[in-house]
Amino acid sequence: MRRRRSGQSRALIAAAAVLPALAGALTFGAPSAQAADPAPGGRVALQGTQPAWATGPADLGSAARQATVTARVHLAGRDPQGLTAFATAVSDPHSPLYGQYLTADQARSRFGATEGQKAAVAAWLRSAGLTVTATNDHYIEVTGTVAAAEQAFATPLHSFRKDGRTYRAPVRNATAPASVAAAVLTVSGLDDAPHRASHKDTLPRPGQGFRNSGPFSSYYGSRTATSLPSAYGRKVPYAIKGYTGRQLRAAYGAGRYTGKGVTVAITDAYASPTIAKDARTYAARNGDAPYRTGGLRQVTPAKYTHVKDCDAAGWYGEETLDVEAVHAVAPEAKIVYVAGASCNDPDLLDALDKVVDKHLADIVSNSWGDVEANQTPALAAAYDHTFKMGTAEGIGFYFSSGDDGDEVANTGKKQVDTPANSSWVTAVGGTSLAVGKGDTYKFETGWGTKKAALSADGTSWTGFPGAFTSGAGGGTSTTVAQPFYQRGIVPDALAKANGTKRMRTVPDVAAVADPNTGFLVGQTQSWAGGKLAYGEYRIGGTSLAAPVIAGIQALAQQALQKPIGFANPGFYSRVNSRWPMLHDVTDHPLGAQGLAVARVDFVNGVDASGGLATSVRSLGKDSSLHAVRGYDLVTGVGSPGPYYVASHSRR
Numbered sequence: 186m187r188r189r190r191s192g193q194s195r196a197l198i199a200a201a202a203v204l205p206a207l208a209g210a211l212t213f214g215a216p217s218a219q220a221a222d223p224a225p226g227g228r229v230a231l232q233g234t235q236p237a238w239a240t241g242p243a244d245l246g247s248a249a250r251q252a253t254v255t256a257r258v259h260l261a262g263r264d265p266q267g268l269t270a271f272a273t274a275v276s277d278p279h280s281p282l283y284g285q286y287l288t289a290d291q292a293r294s295r296f297g298a299t300e301g302q303k304a305a306v307a308a309w310l311r312s313a314g315l316t317v318t319a320t321n322d323h324y325i326e327v328t329g330t331v332a333a334a335e336q337a338f339a340t341p342l343h344s345f346r347k348d349g350r351t352y353r354a355p356v357r358n359a360t361a362p363a364s365v366a367a368a369v370l371t372v373s374g375l376d377d378a379p380h381r382a383s384h385k386d387t388l389p390r391p392g393q394g395f396r397n398s399g400p401f402s403s404y405y406g407s408r409t410a411t412s413l414p415s416a417y418g419r420k421v422p423y424a425i426k427g428y429t430g431r432q433l434r435a436a437y438g439a440g441r442y443t444g445k446g447v448t449v450a451i452t453d454a455y456a457s458p459t460i461a462k463d464a465r466t467y468a469a470r471n472g473d474a475p476y477r478t479g480g481l482r483q484v485t486p487a488k489y490t491h492v493k494d495c496d497a498a499g500w501y502g503e504e505t506l507d508v509e510a511v512h513a514v515a516p517e518a519k520i521v522y523v524a525g526a527s528c529n530d531p532d533l534l535d536a537l538d539k540v541v542d543k544h545l546a547d548i549v550s551n552s553w554g555d556v557e558a559n560q561t562p563a564l565a566a567a568y569d570h571t572f573k574m575g576t577a578e579g580i581g582f583y584f585s586s587g588d589d590g591d592e593v594a595n596t597g598k599k600q601v602d603t604p605a606n607s608s609w610v611t612a613v614g615g616t617s618l619a620v621g622k623g624d625t626y627k628f629e630t631g632w633g634t635k636k637a638a639l640s641a642d643g644t645s646w647t648g649f650p651g652a653f654t655s656g657a658g659g660g661t662s663t664t665v666a667q668p669f670y671q672r673g674i675v676p677d678a679l680a681k682a683n684g685t686k687r688m689r690t691v692p693d694v695a696a697v698a699d700p701n702t703g704f705l706v707g708q709t710q711s712w713a714g715g716k717l718a719y720g721e722y723r724i725g726g727t728s729l730a731a732p733v734i735a736g737i738q739a740l741a742q743q744a745l746q747k748p749i750g751f752a753n754p755g756f757y758s759r760v761n762s763r764w765p766m767l768h769d770v771t772d773h774p775l776g777a778q779g780l781a782v783a784r785v786d787f788v789n790g791v792d793a794s795g796g797l798a799t800s801v802r803s804l805g806k807d808s809s810l811h812a813v814r815g816y817d818l819v820t821g822v823g824s825p826g827p828y829y830v831a832s833h834s835r836r
Contacts, residue, residue, distance in 0.1 A: 188493030191671070228339055229366035230358045233562025233631030236376050238347045239354035245344040248353045252332040254342070256374035257272045257324040257531060258306055259567045260298035260369065267297040267577040272576035276363070276751040277669075278758050283387070286579030286750060289544040296574065297322050300667045302368035309365050313337035323538050323571070333478045334375060342375065352378040364783040370570055371563040380564060381495065382553040384453065384503035384728055397723050398787045398797060401426035403703065405619035405627060412781035414645050416801045424784045424802070426741075427723035429471045429703025430513025433697065435624035437514070437737055440825040443474070444515025444739035450486055450546035451520065451732065452536040453506060453553060455530040456485050456494075458500035459709040460508060466719055467509050467707035474516035479507065483517075484539060486526040495528035505708040507552055507732045508722055513704075514736025516741075521545050523826075528553070530564055532716060535573060537582075541575040547748040549575070550735035551604075552728030557662060560603040565664070568830035572609035581747035583612040583735050585727035586692040587658025590633060591818075594653060599809070601691045608668040611752050612691040613731045613819050615657035615698025616770055617780075617804040618810075624632050626827070631819035632699040632725075633807020639799040645799050656807030657698055657727055658691065659818035665689035670754040675816050693753050695770060695820035696733040700725025701782050701802045704733075737825050745833040759829075760815075766832055767823035771810045772805030780804040 255701040262268065274282040287295065307317050307325055314333035319326035331342050331353070338359035344351050354376035361369045373380075387824070402408045406422045457463070461481060467474055469546055490499065504522060511520055523539050533553065540549055587602035589595040606610035615632035637651030660682075667687035669679050680687040695817050697704070703725030740747050749755065759766040781803045789795030805812065810820040 195492075206740045206754045216400065226339065226831050227363050228360035229363055230360050231369060231371050232358055232564070234355060234359040234375060235357055235565065236378065236561050238378075238614070239343070239356065239376065239827050240346050243345040243347060244356070245346060245351060248342045248344050250330060250332040252331045252353070253328060253629040254331055254375065255332065256308065256372055256629045257567075258328050258368040258372050259324045259570065260302060260306065261295045261370040262298050262570070265297055266372065266571075268573050271296075272573040272751070274317060275579070276576055277754050280315065284579070284747065284750065286748060287577050289542060289578055291491070292574055292577045293322060293542075293819075297575065298368065302816065305365045307370050307520070308364055309335055322542065324403045324567075324633070335755055337427050338372065338375065347378060350670060352376060353572045356740060360609075369650075371566045373561065373563045373567060376561070380534055380555070380559065380561070382454070382530065382555050384500055384553045388540065393718060394712040395722050395790045396792070396822050398764075399423075400425070400785065404432065404624075405621055407622065410652075410660050411785050413639065413799065413801075414456070416646060416649065416781040416803070421781045421783050421801065424701045424782045425723070427703055427721070428496045428618070428697065429705055430473045432514065432620045432660065433514055433704070433733060434625050434776055436618060436620045436626045437696070437733075437825045437831050439514065439740050440831055442740040442743050443832055444518030444736065444743055444818070445535055446523060447515065447739040447742045448469060448519040448546040449511050449735050449739050450540045450549045451504070451522045452525065452533065452540070452549065452551050453500055453504050453507065453522070454495055454498045454525040454533065455500045456522065456524040457481050457504045459602050460501075460504055460522070463505055463708050464512065466574045467721070468512060470707065470721075471513075471705065473513050476512070477517070477657075479519065479816070480514075482521055482543070484521060484523045486524060489526050490532070491527040491529060500528070502708060503552055503728060504723075506704070506706050506728060507550055509706050509728055510631065510732040511705055511736045511739070512551060514733055514806060515739035518736065518739040534567060536781050537571050537575075537732055541580060544578055544580070547742060547750070548579055548738050549580060549582045550734050551583065552726075552731045553589060553603040554605055555598045556592055556605055557603045557664060558596065560664075562664070565603070565607070567605050569607055571610055572607060576609060576751045579750040580750045580751055581738065583613055583731050583738070584610050584611045584730040585658075586614045588655050589652065589658060590656035590727045591660055591810055592658070593808060599660055601662050605658070605691055606662045606665050607687055608687055609751065611734070611756070612821070613727055613734050614659055614695035615727045616694030616695050616820055616824055617699035618697035618701045619702065627826055629697075629770045630770055630774055630780060630805035631770055631807050631810070631812025631817065633755040633772075633805060633810065633819065634699065634701065635803040635806040650779075650803040650806065651801075651803070653806065653808055655726075656817050657695065657730075659810050661818075662689040663692065670757045674757050674760055675821065679816070679818060690816075690818060691758070692818075692821040694734060694767075695824050696737070696758055698725050698727045698730040699804065701804070703785060704729050737830065740830045742835040744830055756822055766783060767826045769814060770812050770820040771814060
C-alpha cells in the first residue's frame with residue numbers, strides 16, 4: 186500500500202487554484218495528438234494519425250474496401266491539460282505540490298473519461314458501421330471494414346509501400362465529429378504496419394540452452410589472461426562469471442536498505458512457466474534472501490496472441506533477468522510481473538494500464554522498446570496519457586534505452602528508442618561496471634563494446650580493437666521536445682543536434698549493462714534431447730540496467746518512506762550536489778589508458794564440442810556516442826553513487 190502525506194487532502198484542495206497557471210507555465214515534451222482547429226465539414230483533426238511514411242510517392246491507391254480494420258479510439262478524459270499540469274507539478278521538487286499524489290480512484294475520477302464521453306464516442310463509431318468490441322477507461326476498440334473506417338474517420342485508407350512491403354494507412358489525419366472531439370485523444374490501428382517491441386538482451390534467447398565457457402574472473406581483475414596477447418599495452422582480465430546481488434548492492438550503495446515495504450512491477454510480453462521455481466533456485470544458489478509469501482506474483486491475460494511472430498519463448502529469459510535482478514538488488518521488495526498478451530504495442534500498453542488502474546506498484550521496470558522511426562504520434566500520445574496518469578499517482582516508469590548505440594549499424598540512421606524517448610519516463614542507459622575484491626566499486630565506463638578475435642597463431646588480436654558489437658542506446662529525439670528537467674543540464678550541442686529546437690535527449694541515468702561485466706541469471710532451458718533443466722549464464726544489455734535501477738529506486742523509496750514517483754526531475758536536480766549522489770561516468774575513468782577484457786565462448790553456445798572462440802572486448806566504445814564529464818548520451822547524468830540511496834533517508 187502506498188503511503189501518502191497526512192496533509193495530502195489540503196494540498197489537493199489548493200491544487201485547484203494553481204493548476205490553471207501551471208498548465209501554461211510547465212511543458213513536458215510533445216503536445217497532445219488532438220488538434221483544436223476544426224477540419225472541413227465541422228470535424229476536428231486528430232494530429233499525428235497519418236504515419237510519416239504514408240506519403241504520395243509510396244501511395245499504391247485505395248485499400249480493399251471490404252478488408253478488416255481493427256482500431257482503438259483512445260480517450261482524452263475529463264481534463265487532459267489539467268492532467269499534464271498536475272503530473273508535472275507533483276514531480277517537480279520546486280513545486281508546492283511535489284509528492285502530493287492521487288490514489289488511483291482519485292486520478293480516475295478527476296482525469297479519467299466519463300461514462301457520458303464513452304457512450305458518445307461509441308455511438309459515433311457505431312453510426313458509421315463499426316462494431317465496438319471493447320470499452321474501458323482508456324479506449325474504445327472497434328472493428329469493421331475499410332469502408333466503415335473511412336466513413337467514421339473521414340479519411341481514405343490507401344495501400345503504401347514501406348520497407349519493401351505493402352501496408353494500409355490513412356492518406357491524411359483522421360478526424361472526429363466536433364460533438365465528440367473533446368473526448369478523443371487519438372486513434373491507432375488505422376495503419377497496419379507492425380508496431381512491435383523487442384526485448385533488449387544481448388545473448389541468444391534462452392529457450393534453447395546457453396552456457397558461458399570461461400575461464401572467468403569472480404570479480405573484476407581477479408584472473409588475468411596472462412597467456413593471451415596484451416591489449417592497450419597490458420595483459421587484461423578475463424570477463425567475470427557474472428555479478429550477483431551482493432556485488433551490485435555494494436557497488437551502488439544499498440547499505441542497510443532492502444526494499445521492504447515497496448512493490449516493483451515488471452512488464453514484458455508473455456510469462457515464463459518456470460519463473461517461480463527458477464527465481465527461488467537462483468536466490469538460494471547465489472546468496473539472495475528467499476522470496477517471502479506473496480513476494481513474487483504474476484498478472485497474466487486471458488490468452489496470448491502472436492506467439493510465433495513475437496518469439497514468445499524468447500521473452501521468458503527477459504522476465505527471468507528482470508525478476509532476478511530486481512530481487513538481487515532489493516531482496517525484500519515485492520515483485521508483480523504483468524504480462525502483455527503479445528509483443529505488440531496495444532498489448533504492452535494494456536499491461537501498463539493494469540499497473541496504473543489498480544496501482545499495482547510505485548516503480549515499473551520495462552526492458553523493451555523499438556526505434557523512434559517505428560513509433561507513430563498516435564501511439565506516443567496513448568503511451569504518454571498512461572504515463573501521466575501513473576505520474577499523478579506517484580508511479581515511476583523506467584525503460585531500457587536500447588542496446589544498439591546510436592542505431593546506425595542497426596537501422597542506417599541515428600535515432601533513439603521508444604518509449605524511452607517519452608518525457609514522462611526514465612530512460613536507463615548502460616555502463617561497464619568494475620566491482621573489485623571485497624565488493625568494492627572500482628570504476629564504470631559507458632557501455633560500448635568493440636570485439637577483436639584472437640589471430641590464428643594466437644599472438645595478436647585481429648583488427649584490434651575490432652568492430653562495434655553493442656552499446657547503450659542514446660541520442661536526440663526528433664519528435665519529443667526538451668522537458669523542463671533537462672534545461673541547463675543537457676548541452677545545446679546535444680539538445681539541438683537535429684536542428685534549432687531543443688529536443689529530448691536519452692538516456693537519463695545508467696547502471697551496469699555490459700554483458701562482459703554483466704549479471705548472472707538462472708533459468709530453466711531446453712537442452713539436447715528435449716531435456717529441460719535449470720542453468721546459469723551471464724547476461725547484459727540495458728534490459729539489465731533498467732531492473733537494476735528499479736531495484737535501487739526501491740531501496741531509495743524505503744529510505745524516503747514514501748513514493749518517489751516520476752524520478753527524472755529529482756535525478757537532474759542531484760547533478761550539482763555537493764555529495765557524490767551520482768557517479769559521473771566517463772569512457773576513460775582511469776585516464777587515457779584503454780580498458781578491455783578477454784572472453785572465451787563456446788562456439789555452439791553449449792559446450793566445447795563445437796570449439797572455442799577467444800576474443801578481446803574493449804570497454805567504452807559506444808558507436809558514435811561518448812561518455813564524458815557531465816551529461817552524455819550513453820549514461821545520462823550518471824549511475825547511482827555511494828550516497829544516492831541513503832540521501833533519501835528522512836532521518
